[in-house]
Amino acid sequence: MSYHWIVTSNGCLAIGGRNAEQNEKIVRRYLKENDIFMHADIHGAPVFIIFSDKCTIKDLDLNEVAVLAASYSKAWKLGLASIDVFWVNGNQVSTAAPPGQYLPKGSFMIYGKKNYIKNVKLELAIGIEIIDNKFFRIITGPEYYVNKRAFAYMVIAPGDDDVNEVAKKFLLKVKKAEPRLSRLSLEDITARMPGNSRIIKIHVKK
Structure with a gap:
């Protein structure tokens, strides 16, 4: 782990x-x-x-x-x-x-x-940073920090929505915007989530 x-x-x-x-x-x-x-x-x-x-x-x-x-x-x-x-x-x-x-x-x-x-x-941004136009990694932090580095991110706060459902909503928008991220898994996102949440915003850069 x-x-x-x-x-x-x-x-x-x-x-x-x-x-x-x-x-x-x-x-x-x-x-x-x-x-x-x-x-x-x-x-x-x-x-x-x-x-x-x-x-x-x-x-x-x-x-x-x-x-x-x-x-x-x-x-x-x-x-x-x-x-x-x-x-x-x-x-x-x-x-x-x-x-x-x-x-x-x-x-x-x-x-x-x-x-x-x-x-x-208690608000956390979880984003997908694309490195050298080839690789990706999941980053977390304040929104301004993640926004500077990530192709796409969501901002979450404590809530009642299941982590898997929250991650699915985020990944649906991400993969639609960037097909190269098709190998990104649900577990890649849920592993960085603190627990059940509510989505404040999802932002995908064009």
């Missing part, structure tokens, strides 16, 4: 876990002192790490990753409209429990001040 991921507008790579096991794995294996650890302020959410080795992390990068951290959290399935997201530096995170205490899998100790991004809206 692949991680959640985004390369931000400033070129910062961020990855996020899809479950508690992946959360623990990416923190233990990849988190360094100067990286950013990000998490929605709710139990049941992915850990996102923004890597600092090849970019200078700015507010824009934090805000873009926060959209994913919020959208892929339990807040989506609860139908919330927005949620706070916090971030800390990698050197504030420990995988070790204090003496006499126990940390469940995928849990961490955070030391020092948490920085909050308040009221992150």
Whole structure:
């Protein structure tokens, strides 16, 4: 199972876990002192790490990753409209429990001040980026970010429509506009959806 991921507008790579096991794995294996650890302020959410080795992390990068951290959290399935997201530096995170205490899998100790991004809206754009006019990949993020890169995208929010039905509506318009994407599967789209949703818009470029 692949991680959640985004390369931000400033070129910062961020990855996020899809479950508690992946959360623990990416923190233990990849988190360094100067990286950013990000998490929605709710139990049941992915850990996102923004890597600092090849970019200078700015507010824009934090805000873009926060959209994913919020959208892929339990807040989506609860139908919330927005949620706070916090971030800390990698050197504030420990995988070790204090003496006499126990940390469940995928849990961490955070030391020092948490920085909050308040009221992150639960709206996610899912788009199809065509690379070198030959290959495609699915990207996610805020609408402005995906719109710059994708041939087609949809914007979704928490809702009651089944993920498969939402993906079918999107793919129907995409494949009609671009026959080369006929090999794009339902699973390619549903794998990047946080859960049942409602479609806010579908945009296909001409």
